Amino acid sequence: MHKRDVERFGKCDICLEIIPIENYFRIGDEITCHECSTECTILSKDQVKLTMIEASDDPDDYSGEMKFE
Numbered sequence: 001m002h003k004r005d006v007e008r009f010g011k012c013d014i015c016l017e018i019i020p021i022e023n024y025f026r027i028g029d030e031i032t033c034h035e036c037s038t039e040c041t042i043l044s045k046d047q048v049k050l051t052m053i054e055a056s057d058d059p060d061d062y063s064g065e066m067k068f069e
C-alpha cells in the first residue's frame with residue numbers, strides 16, 4: 001500500500017486564509033496568498049509553517065552593517 005501524498009495547507013498571517021501547499025513546493029519557496037496577495041516563504045512542510053516576506057527595500061535590512069564615514 002502506497003503512502004499517498006497528503007495535501008498540506010498553510011495559513012495566511014494576514015487574512016488567515018487557508019493556503020494549499022502543492023507537492024511541488026519546497027521549503028524556502030515563496031507562495032502568495034490568493035486572498036490578500038501577501039507573499040510568504042515556506043519554512044516547513046511537515047507541519048506547514050509560513051513566514052511573511054518582509055519588504056526588501058526596508059532600510060532596517062542593513063542591521064549592524066550600516067556605517068557612515
Ligand SMILES: [Zn+2]
Nearest residue numbers: 012015033036
Ligand atoms: Zn492572505
